[in-house]
Amino acid sequence: MDGKWHHIWHQSDLKTFEMCPERARKIWAGEVSDPESDAAVLGTACHNAVERLLLPADPDSYNHCYPVERCEESYDLLHDYFEQELTELSPSIEKWNSYGSVDKMRSMGTSKLDAWYEEIYNGLTPMHVELPFKKLLFEDDERVVHMEGRIDLIDSNLGIVDWKFPKRDYTRDKWQYDRWDVQSTVYSWAVDQMKGELKRDFEEHAMTFFVVHGKSGVSQMRIDRSPQDWEFLKRKVEALSRLVERSDMEVWTLNDAGWWCSEKWAPCWHLCKGKETYG
Numbered sequence: 001m002d003g004k005w006h007h008i009w010h011q012s013d014l015k016t017f018e019m020c021p022e023r024a025r026k027i028w029a030g031e032v033s034d035p036e037s038d039a040a041v042l043g044t045a046c047h048n049a050v051e052r053l054l055l056p057a058d059p060d061s062y063n064h065c066y067p068v069e070r071c072e073e074s075y076d077l078l079h080d081y082f083e084q085e086l087t088e089l090s091p092s093i094e095k096w097n098s099y100g101s102v103d104k105m106r107s108m109g110t111s112k113l114d115a116w117y118e119e120i121y122n123g124l125t126p127m128h129v130e131l132p133f134k135k136l137l138f139e140d141d142e143r144v145v146h147m148e149g150r151i152d153l154i155d156s157n158l159g160i161v162d163w164k165f166p167k168r169d170y171t172r173d174k175w176q177y178d179r180w181d182v183q184s185t186v187y188s189w190a191v192d193q194m195k196g197e198l199k200r201d202f203e204e205h206a207m208t209f210f211v212v213h214g215k216s217g218v219s220q221m222r223i224d225r226s227p228q229d230w231e232f233l234k235r236k237v238e239a240l241s242r243l244v245e246r247s248d249m250e251v252w253t254l255n256d257a258g259w260w261c262s263e264k265w266a267p268c269w270h271l272c273k274g275k276e277t278y279g
């Protein structure tokens with residue numbers, strides 16, 4: 001080895017850390033695990049069904065410069081994939097916070113996918129589906145730092161695209177995403193790093209989120225990013241990497257100022273804020 005620290009970060013790690021550093025430390029150290037929730041499993045099942053519909057059987061033959069179109073076959077396939085994914089994933093649910101039963105999840109997921117199919121699918125021009133990346137963010141005398149991830153879709157018209165299947169419509173909080181959303185920063189940076197490797201280069205550093213919320217609502221938000229955001233990302237990830245290297249720190253900063261710090265959502269609750277006796 002070269003005697004340096006080697007870090008590989010995902011955008012979701014940065015989000016986990018932003019909530020509460022100590023919660024992140026406990027999860028990464030294996031002291032607690034984040035239990036799988038019904039809402040997360042439903043989101044994954046919808047996401048996987050969409051991905052399977054868009055993925056070509058032969059990627060080399062799939063150089064779409066024409067839009068996909070709705071037809072009976074693709075509609076049936078989408079719902080078959082969803083049923084398969086739900087059947088496979090639902091046994092892993094450890095926390096029923098949102099839906100209460102697989103039947104309710106099935107009903108909600110079917111409506112969400114109908115909305116996705118009606119309002120989003122038609123007219124997409126997919127170029128890369130589930131595009132993986134692992135790129136060097138920076139290197140110095142002490143550390144080598146990579147960012148890794150997987151982009152839902154690169155579309156020839158829309159550019160970088162991500163699907164979300166949450167309960168509520170958070171595009172109403174777009175100003176927050178404009179200011180500090182890390183996923184659009186990481187993915188736009190990654191696409192810039194992949195210039196020349198993609199079927200088309202994108203000059204515009206933006207990311208489109210399709211948010212399929214409630215039973216049938218679909219919202220869309222486009223977040224713009226610039227090289228200045230990428231410079232901040234490097235500083236942010238450098239600071240986090242340096243913290244991780246200080247492995248002698250037994251506890252990191254506690255941040256209870258948000259929804260995540262509650263009996264319902266914090267896997268660390270019983271070891272920290274929900275602990276009845278200290279001593």
Ligand code: SF4
Nearest residue numbers: 020023261268272273
């Ligand atoms: S209980 Fe709250 S403050 Fe304590 S580690 Fe968990 S999220 Fe952070």
